[in-house]
Amino acid sequence: MDLSTLLDSVEGIAKQAGDAIMAIYSRDFSIEEKEDKSPLTEADKAAHEVIVAGLNALPEGVPVLSEEDAEGFTGADANGRYWLVDPLDGTKEFIKRNGEFTVNIALIEDGRPVLGVVVAPALEVSYLAAQGVGAFKVEWGEGKDSERQPIHVAGKPAEGATWRVVGSRSHPSPDLAEWLEKLGSHDMVPMGSSLKLCLVAEGVADVYPRLGPTCLWDTGAAHAVVEQAGGRVETLEGTPLSYATPSEKLNPYFIVWG
Structure with a gap:
């Protein structure tokens, strides 16, 4: 499995889901309540449909576990792989319209996330990573170059630092x-x-x-x-x-x- 090529594909799927979310974000939308009292919107459902269709169309044939259809998940494949999806993470932030919500897609292999795509469509920023490929931030929109910029953690603060x-x-x-x-x-x-x-x-x-x-x-x-x-x-x-x-x-x- 070529994770670099797969990362490109998943980035495209996540951004399509982001587009579906933003189409709903720009107008009035319905809000339901799940059994656990957490909110559910039209956007959660629309993004779920886009992502599942996109991932199922990939040649790898990896099962999908999505928050919006957890009961339909049949388990990891024979190689211990499955897609782990939150079509709209931060539904409360979506409802508040503060922009701090994301589309999350991860590839899990033997219990570890080996590929991840996080798209924040309202903020026009993405975070991407794959094992052996690296971690990147992408900013798009007006005045942005949409190029992948490598990112790295800061490390432990110096002694006495805040x-x-x-x-x-x-x-x-x-x-x-x-x-x-x-x-x-x-x-x-x-x-x-x-x-x-x-x-x-x-x-x-x-x-x-x-x-x-x-x-x-x-x-x-x-x-x-x-x-x-x-x-x-x-x-x-x-x-x-x-x-x-x-x-x-x-x-x-x-x-x-x-």
Whole structure:
């Protein structure tokens, strides 16, 4: 499997899904409520349809696990591979119209994200990565060159320096204050969706502690970007965040280190 060529294809699919989202973002849209009380919009459904059709048309024939059809997932293929998709990550940010929402597509192989594409269509920015290829940021729109720019984490701050911490805009955690107190001097940067991991990947933030609930599809794509940019996504016990058991949709608490 040529991950470089596959990355190009998946980037195109994610941007098509972004276009479908923006067509709905520009007008009034309906909002439903899922069983878990989280919101669901027309845009979630439209992006899901675009992505599933695009991934199923690829020659690799890899099964798809999407947030919007988790029950339809039949398991990884014989090589331990599956697509992990959040068609619209940050639905609350979408509803607030603050632009901080993304399309997330990851390729999982033997429990690890080996390819990831994160597209933020309202911000006109993408983050891309594949094992052996690297991690990149792409900015498009007026005045932008749409070229892939290599990105890398900043590394641990110098002794006594202030940590740049990125945190959730919509999901504050009561455990976070205690963790930050132990960290020491820090500045907090609020951000929505998987963009939090991407800020660490590009060196704009040093760490992202997530001491609250997330699902596999919230993190898979950006996790790939962080790893290929030289960072780590680890549980509180220091083990890499794993995607080996997709039937268990919830992630444990984790820390993204630059």
